[in-house]
Amino acid sequence: xxxxxxxxxxxxxxxxxxxxxxxxxxxxxxxxxxxxxxxxxxxxxxxxxxxxxxxxxxxxxxxxxxxxxxxxxxxxxxxxxxxxxxxxxxxxxxxxxxxxxxxxxxxxxxxxxxxxxxxxxxxxxxxxxxxxxxxxxxxxxxxxxxxxxxxxxxxxxxxxxxxxxxxxxxxxxxxxxxxxxxxxxxxxxxxxxxxxxxxxxxxxxxxxxxxxxxxxxxxxxxxxxxxxxxxxxxxxxxxxxx
Amino acid sequence: xxxxxxxxxxxxxxxxxxxxxxxxxxxxxxxxxxxxxxxxxxxxxxxxxxxxxxxxxxxxxxxxxxxxxxxxxxxxxxxxxxxxxxxxxxxxxxxxxxxxxxxxxxxxxxxxxxxxxxxxxxxxxxxxxxxxxxxxxxxxxxxxxxxxxxxxxxxxxxxxxxxxxxxxxxxxxxxxxxxxxxxxxxxxxxxxxxxxxxxxxxxxxxxxxxxxxxxxxxxxxxxxxxxxxxxxxxxxxxxxxx
Numbered sequence: 001x002x003x004x005x006x007x008x009x010x011x012x013x014x015x016x017x018x019x020x021x022x023x024x025x026x027x028x029x030x031x032x033x034x035x036x037x038x039x040x041x042x043x044x045x046x047x048x049x050x051x052x053x054x055x056x057x058x059x060x061x062x063x064x065x066x067x068x069x070x071x072x073x074x075x076x077x078x079x080x081x082x083x084x085x086x087x088x089x090x091x092x093x094x095x096x097x098x099x100x101x102x103x104x105x106x107x108x109x110x111x112x113x114x115x116x117x118x119x120x121x122x123x124x125x126x127x128x129x130x131x132x133x134x135x136x137x138x139x140x141x142x143x144x145x146x147x148x149x150x151x152x153x154x155x156x157x158x159x160x161x162x163x164x165x166x167x168x169x170x171x172x173x174x175x176x177x178x179x180x181x182x183x184x185x186x187x188x189x190x191x192x193x194x195x196x197x198x199x200x201x202x203x204x205x206x207x208x209x210x211x212x213x214x215x216x217x218x219x220x221x222x223x224x225x226x227x228x229x230x231x232x233x234x235x236x237x238x239x240x241x242x
Numbered sequence: 243x244x245x246x247x248x249x250x251x252x253x254x255x256x257x258x259x260x261x262x263x264x265x266x267x268x269x270x271x272x273x274x275x276x277x278x279x280x281x282x283x284x285x286x287x288x289x290x291x292x293x294x295x296x297x298x299x300x301x302x303x304x305x306x307x308x309x310x311x312x313x314x315x316x317x318x319x320x321x322x323x324x325x326x327x328x329x330x331x332x333x334x335x336x337x338x339x340x341x342x343x344x345x346x347x348x349x350x351x352x353x354x355x356x357x358x359x360x361x362x363x364x365x366x367x368x369x370x371x372x373x374x375x376x377x378x379x380x381x382x383x384x385x386x387x388x389x390x391x392x393x394x395x396x397x398x399x400x401x402x403x404x405x406x407x408x409x410x411x412x413x414x415x416x417x418x419x420x421x422x423x424x425x426x427x428x429x430x431x432x433x434x435x436x437x438x439x440x441x442x443x444x445x446x447x448x449x450x451x452x453x454x455x456x457x458x459x460x461x462x463x464x465x466x467x468x469x470x471x472x473x474x475x476x477x478x479x480x481x482x483x484x
Contacts, residue, residue, distance in 0.1 A: 159437075165425060172418070182437055183407060188461065189437035195401075195425055219430065226472065234465070 003054035005047075008061070012097030013090055015067030019098060020047040022054035022062075023107050031112035031136070031236035032059035032102050034095070034128075036121020038142070038200060039081040041070040045205060046118070049225075056229065057238030059107045063098035065120055074211050081120050088148060091127040099133065112136050112236040114157075116228055118202060119143050122161075129155035137235035139228050142199055144170050144178035144191070152185035159189040160231045162224050164197025168213035192227060194220035245296035247289075250303070254339030255332055257309030261340060262289040264296035264304075265349050273354035273378070273478035274301035274344050276337070276370075278363020280384070280442060281323040283312040287447055288360070291467075298471065299480030301350045305340035307362055316453050323362050330390060333369040341375065354378050354478040356399075358470055360444060361385050364403075371397035379477035381470050384441055386412050386420035386433070394427035401431040402473045404466050406439025410455035434469060436462035 004023045009016055020042065024030055033053050037046045042064045050060035065084070071077035084090055095115070102108055114137040115125035122143030129138045130147040132154035141162045159182060163170045175191065182189035194201065194217065201217035202224050246265045251258055262284065266272055275295050279288045284306045292302035307326070313319035326332055337357070344350055356379040357367035364385030371380045372389040374396035383404045401424060405412045417433065424431035436459065442448045443459035444466050 165421060165433075176414070179407060179435065179437065187437065190462075190465070191407075191435045191437070193421065193433045193435070195421065195429065195431035195433070220432075223432070223476070226476075230468070230472070234468075 003051055005051060005054075008101050010097055010101050012094050017064035017094070017097060018042070018068035019064050019101060020050055020062040021101070021105065022050040022060045023105070024054045024057045024059070028107070029109040030057055030059050030107055031114070031232070031238060032061070032105070032108040033232060034098055034102055034113070034115040034117075034125065035060060035062040036095075036098075036115070036117025036124045037062065037065060038119030038121060038203065040072065040077050041066045041068075043070055043205075045203060046121075053232070056232075058232065059102065059105055061098060061102045061105075063094075063101070063121070065094055065124070085120060085123055085145065088127050088130070091124045092131050095124040095128040096131075096133075099128065114138070114232055114236055116232075117141070117143065119200065126159075129157065129159065137231050139231050141202055141224055141228070142167060142170060144175050146177050146181050150185075152181050152187060155182075155185065155187045157188070158231070158235055159187050160192070160227065161189065162192040162194065162227065164199065164201045164217065164220070165193050165195050166197060166213070167199040167201075169199045192224075194224065196220075245293055247293060247296075250343050252339055252343050254336050259306035259336070259339060260284070260310035261306050261343060262292050262304040263343070263347065264292040264302045265347070266296045266299045266301070270349070271351040272299055272301050272349055273356070273474070273480060274347070274350040275303070275474060276340055276344055276355070276357040276359075276367065277302060277304040278337075278340075278357070278359025278366045279304065279307060280361030280363060280445065282314065282319050283308045284310075285312055285447075287445060288363075295474070298474075300474065301344065301347055303340060303344045303347075305336075305343075305363070307336055307366070327362060327365055327387065330369050330372070333366045334373050337366040337370040338373075338375075341370065356380070356474055356478055358474075359383070359385065361442065368401075371399065371401065379473050381473050383444055383466055383470070384409060384412060386417050388419050388423050392427075394423050394429060397424075397427065397429045399430070400473070400477055401429050402434070402469065403431065404434040404436065404469065406441065406443045406459065406462070407435050407437050408439060408455070409441040409443075411441045434466075436466065438462075
């Protein structure tokens with residue numbers, strides 16, 4: 001199924017964000033998905049995820065977290081990302097700005113929106129939920145980040161979280177803190193632990209020499225994508241046009 | 243797709259076991275699946291799982307662990323099951339006897355067999371793997387049981403394990419011991435934790451008044467079945483006959 005894509009620029013966090021919007025063929029309204037990128041920024045890999053979801057029938061926006069940059073230097077990346085991850089309000093501003101773009105698209109079914117994210121993008125997806133945004137699903141890969149006390153109770157949709165067992169950035173204590181937060185808040189949650197996978201395991205272009213504990217894992221990467229598609233199919237299935 | 247079923251009797255563990263074999267339509271060879279029941283024994287619920295897998299194109303055997311009984315009294319059940327769970331050799335005998343029945347079926351593709359199990363049946367599926375049986379996949383629900391030291395290295399197929407976060411019989415320490423065993427052995431493993439689910443969460447007829455910590459969870463039950471079917475589709479897909 002052919003898809004249409006376009007670059008969208010929008011303001012957030014004092015920057016001009018550069019997102020990638022992908023639309024399925026047709027003119028009808030469709031369920032819509034935000035896709036949040038990992039710490040280094042939005043690259044073609046996540047843009048192609050948006051395209052893949054559009055091929056499955058979703059309106060999909062791969063959003064930007066840093067004004068169109070790609071931090072190839074890990075120190076530069078961490079200097080940008082760590083303060084962002086420590087500031088739920090900034091994460092929410094970035095997430096809401098992307099959500100506004102998605103909602104402004106006429107093809108978007110306003111009642112059926114999900115937020116998926118990887119690393120930093122996953123943390124942003126969770127913050128949208130904690131902010132009470134009416135999402136149909138939240139998927140977070142490599143980001144089992146906790147929020148401000150009590151705010152997880154605002155999450156009203158299923159949360160699917162995934163993490164590599166050998167991810168040093170998301171160790172067992174972090175997983176437990178996250179699942180305890182979800183459980184105490186009464187969230188409908190699931191956690192998948194992919195055995196042997198490290199941080200950013202889903203990303204074929206990560207350079208495992210750049211940072212220790214970061215490596216691609218082909219089998220689990222495929223499984224995680226399959227699981228994400230399954231989450232969307234469960235929570236906001238595409239109904240084919242008549 | 244119509245399926246054919248038959249009751250199969252076979253000896254194991256000093257008993258006459260009474261299994262339920264389900265065959266897909268047609269006469270060709272198909273990938274095959276063992277389905278192990280929970281501690282009380284084999285009932286119609288697990289027999290229908292075999293039928294459901296046959297409808298998807300698999301040869302499926304819901305096997306027996308106690309000579310055709312169903313322990314409705316929890317004390318009687320535990321008195322039978324606890325010594326069995328403590329004896330890998332008995333579990334393997336029960337598993338091998340079922341495997342022999344499945345392998346004797348002419349429709350079974352001898353090179354594509356998986357073992358799925360729930361509770362005690364899951365522990366038996368894992369023991370077949372630790373015994374070096376050439377399986378294509380192992381799925382264990384509510385049984386993240388550890389084995390004898392070193393034997394997990396004999397597992398050569400993907401292991402998919404699932405457990406409820408609130409399962410008092412499989413608490414976090416048990417999950418960690420299991421995943422550590424899998425990881426140290428180099429197994430290709432995954433663990434799904436279903437948030438809020440208790441023991442036997444997959445089973446609509448469990449009486450949660452019988453034992454504390456046991457309760458049906460409809461959403462996660464459906465997800466776990468979807469995940470099991472996905473595991474089979476990943477590791478031993480049904481190839482439709484020409």
